[in-house]
Amino acid sequence: xxxxxxxxxxxxxxxxxxxxxxxxxxxxxxxxxxxxxxxxxxxxxxxxxxxxxxxxxxxxxxxxxxxxxxxxxxxxxxxxxxxxxx
Amino acid sequence: xxxxxxxxxxxxxxxxxxxxxxxxxxxxxxxxxxxxxxxxxxxxxxxxxxxxxxxxxxxxxxxxxxxxxxxxxxxxxxxxxxxxxxxxxxxxxxxxxxxxxxxxxxxxxxxxxxxxxxxxxxxxxxxxxxxxxxxxxxxxxxxxxxxxxxxxxxxxxxxxxxxxxxxxxxxxxxxxxxxxxxxxxxxxxxxxxxxxxxxxxxxxxxxxxxxxxxxxxxxxxxxx
Numbered sequence: 472x473x474x475x476x477x478x479x480x481x482x483x484x485x486x487x488x489x490x491x492x493x494x495x496x497x498x499x500x501x502x503x504x505x506x507x508x509x510x511x512x513x514x515x516x517x518x519x520x521x522x523x524x525x526x527x528x529x530x531x532x533x534x535x536x537x538x539x540x541x542x543x544x545x546x547x548x549x550x551x552x553x554x555x556x557x
Numbered sequence: 558x559x560x561x562x563x564x565x566x567x568x569x570x571x572x573x574x575x576x577x578x579x580x581x582x583x584x585x586x587x588x589x590x591x592x593x594x595x596x597x598x599x600x601x602x603x604x605x606x607x608x609x610x611x612x613x614x615x616x617x618x619x620x621x622x623x624x625x626x627x628x629x630x631x632x633x634x635x636x637x638x639x640x641x642x643x644x645x646x647x648x649x650x651x652x653x654x655x656x657x658x659x660x661x662x663x664x665x666x667x668x669x670x671x672x673x674x675x676x677x678x679x680x681x682x683x684x685x686x687x688x689x690x691x692x693x694x695x696x697x698x699x700x701x702x703x704x705x706x707x708x709x710x711x712x713x714x715x716x717x718x719x720x721x722x723x724x725x726x727x728x729x730x731x732x733x734x735x736x737x738x739x740x741x742x743x744x745x746x747x748x749x750x751x752x753x754x755x756x757x758x759x760x761x762x763x764x765x766x767x768x769x770x771x772x773x774x775x776x777x778x779x780x781x
Contacts, residue, residue, distance in 0.1 A: 481659075485704050486730060488660045537621070540614055540650065543657045543704060 473522040474551040480511035561598035568606035577753040581770035590622040600637035603644030616646030637681040645747030656705030662730025670762040671696035672724040680743040685768040692765035694755040703731035
């Protein structure tokens with residue numbers, strides 16, 4: 472089993488109203504010194520069987536097709552841990 | 558003329574869109590998101606709503622509904638398609654239209670009668686208007702901010718593909734006050750405000766929205 476993590480973040484150039492709201496709330500609560508906040512999404516995909524390069528490439532395609540809208544978001548795909556089944 | 562109106566799980570303006578089609582003189586054909594068949598319609602309306610709960614991004618999951626395969630294919634060949642609100646989001650997620658819709662800049666759901674300027678009368682859905690005409694139709698959205706990169710925005714402006722623009726205050730932070738756009742061929746139009754709620758004064762602020770539906774019926778009649 473492996474867990475593949477896909478992080479999706481709004482692109483720098485695109486307005487992120489949610490991040491801005493969080494930044495404002497931090498400021499109001501006295502947590503100063505935070506210049507900017509952007510709010511993204513984290514997907515954890517539990518993968519059956521062996522995680523081959525082909526499978527990983529397919530998951531990258533999945534991230535690009537569905538999990539992220541590449542018009543407004545960037546994404547990264549990484550393998551968090553692999554456990555070998557007994 | 559048979560105008561298909563797609564119902565997705567969560568669609569809430571499909572009945573109004575069908576009614577607008579009928580008031581404009583067309584035959585409204587109910588299409589179901591789970592069917593991959595367009596029933597031979599002459600045009601399609603993707604109505605507003607909260608399709609699939611918009612869990613991932615607005616329209617992102619709806620874009621992969623079975624009905625969207627034939628719609629995308631037909632749209633690329635010239636089928637008139639109008640996406641209103643959530644329908645606009647679905648068209649952007651389908652890459653039939655450039656850009657994307659994000660949460661309103663003020664983070665509040667906005668519901669009001671919105672003044673708009675029709676910028677282009679050369680699309681399948683706006684030929685009954687004249688360029689520069691001002692109209693008032695309802696607007697209601699939480700994620701209605703139109704965004705795209707500068708190059709895309711410049712291209713849309715340069716090619717006359719901004720179809721409607723907000724007047725009297727930008728309700729949601731849309732870049733360059735853009736309320737609606739079209740594809741290069743002018744058959745696919747997406748807009749955030751709701752013309753289907755302004756087709757008769759009994760239950761709308763105006764009947765200004767009727768022009769969208771009259772336009773496509775006129776276009777289809779002329780093509781016959």
